[in-house]
């Protein structure tokens with residue numbers, strides 16, 4: 017059968033007494049396709065998915081056999097089409113699907129259904145009064161914009177494999193998860209507690225070790241609650257808001273969502289799954305027009321960027337439509353008074369917070385006016401569910417949530433999930449049904465560089481391999497003596513530094529200590545297999561650091577997921593191996609440069625080393641260190657965290 021549909025690529029079988037089977041494309045977790053019965057002029061749209069064993073924990077196991085769901089069928093010609101889905105799925109292997117015996121009963125049932133519903137003219141169903149030679153109507157032409165032949169393809173996605181009882185994940189999310197992240201087969205112990213709580217609409221405080229799957233679980237829960245690929249009634253405003261501290265984390269979430277809710281090529285959901293609102297991407301007016309034209313299910317943004325939108329147009333986002341508010345890395349979004357601070361310090365901080373409330377606080381006060389204000393009870397209970405999450409959720413911050421009236425009142429109103437198991441260990445065992453997070457231990461070093469070029473690990477925990485490197489350094493007066501010339505480096509050829517900057521930097525002294533820079537360069541050269549991260553203090557000039565490191569021969573880049581996801585969206589991230597969030601995999605190891613303000617929560621699976629520069633700075637406190645160090649030792653294994661200090665700091 018010659019197909020008019022652009023996606024109809026492979027003909028699987030034909031001539032089975034008029035039944036032609038045309039594969040259309042790969043969908044979420046399986047294949048969807050179309051079969052036509054020329055004689056009866058029937059079109060079947062089916063979804064064909066591997067059967068996934070549903071485990072006790074509700075996650076999908078390994079595929080067993082194939083399940084075919086006839087989603088819908090049409091009778092073509094005459095006065096239009098009759099459509100009615102079969103109630104039960106049928107099971108088949110690809111071989112049986114190619115046999116007439118499989119299609120025959122379906123054709124008969126389809127004809128009966130049409131007759132009983134009397135939706136199609138008799139002659140069309142039976143084909144008696146029609147010319148037998150008449151061919152089935154051509155497949156619908158794809159409209160250039162939607163590329164969706166009717167809402168059928170989206171229906172196909174919805175009816176994919178059934179899994180997931182206990183976690184409360186929706187079918188489509190389970191299937192999307194299995195397809196996009198095949199390595200993720202079980203929830204962690206924390207996920208198996210907090211995902212159901214979110215799905216059930218409870219307020220939640222979530223604290224867990226970096227890399228223990230909090231963010232990933234949050235997105236599964238939000239998608240399960242608010243995303244359906246079926247055409248929906250047009251939303252007036254997004255149903256959920258996910259607040260993040262910086263734009264790269266917003267893009268990381270978006271990247272995960274795009275992978276889980278991936279549409280087959282050319283399809284587009286009638287309602288966008290998510291929209292990102294961060295500063296530095298588009299103007300507020302652009303965000304507003306997107307919100308007006310076709311609001312997404314999930315809004316992801318930084319508090320300041322969302323406030324910018326409100327400032328431009330107060331009605332751009334209808335906050336009464338929000339059903340769930342999630343705040344990731346909450347302690348960097350909401351200011352709080354540490355519970356153990358001295359009284360005078362507490363008063364000082366309280367005064368500061370009154371004078372300059374954080375964007376996060378202003379936004380939450382606006383959303384939770386009902387809980388905050390004098391009118392409580394019924395309205396308050398109707399206000400959106402609130403989920404606060406961080407690896408370092410301190411007592412003072414939790415108190416702040418209660419004091420500000422953002423959380424629901426009443427005992428047992430808040431679910432608290434504490435997962436203190438490190439990414440390298442899990443309290444859960446395999447038999448718990450929860451995932452034991454594999455991982456080697458993370459090694460921590462604090463290297464002190466001196467004016468004379470010597471370097472010491474303050475704990476004296478230097479590995480034998482690194483010891484020999486130190487020996488080599490000593491032989492050269494304590495420093496790697498290798499030097500590079502500008503022409504060998506070809507700084508101008510590297511993408512991120514414009515010649516204007518290059519020229520300027522070459523004329524001005526660097527704010528970075530050259531001895532420490534060289535130390536980073538030599539450790540990077542000898543130890544890093546794929547990717548390392550250098551975290552600078554919040555206000556440090558990243559571009560200058562990139563320039564300095566490139567002058568030392570390091571393949572250095574700014575960590576910018578916005579840039580990498582927009583230029584290359586083929587990233588694999590967790591479970592997919594290889595690339596993460598569109599950061600291209602390449603043979604040459606790379607050193608990503610970020611600041612303490614833009615590093616929290618990021619998941620970079622290829623990362624083996626984190627260099628932290630600025631631990632001497634008071635701003636890198638214990639909590640910040642936990643977050644920075646937490647970029648390694650996640651699900652993917654161990655890693656090294658190397659704090660860089662200069663003597664006297």
Ligand SMILES: Nc1ncnc2c1ncn2[C@@H]1O[C@H](COP(=O)(O)OP(=O)(O)OP(=O)(O)O)[C@@H](O)[C@H]1O
Pocket residue numbers: 199200201202203204207224225226227228229230231232233406407451589590591616617618619621646647650651
């Ligand atoms: N159940 C699971 N099984 C295997 N891998 C998982 C599972 N859940 C999440 N992951 C993977 O673990 C990695 C870390 O997840 P995530 O970023 O959600 O951790 P986190 O706890 O939010 O970390 P942080 O505190 O740094 O934000 C990701 O690559 C994610 O895909």
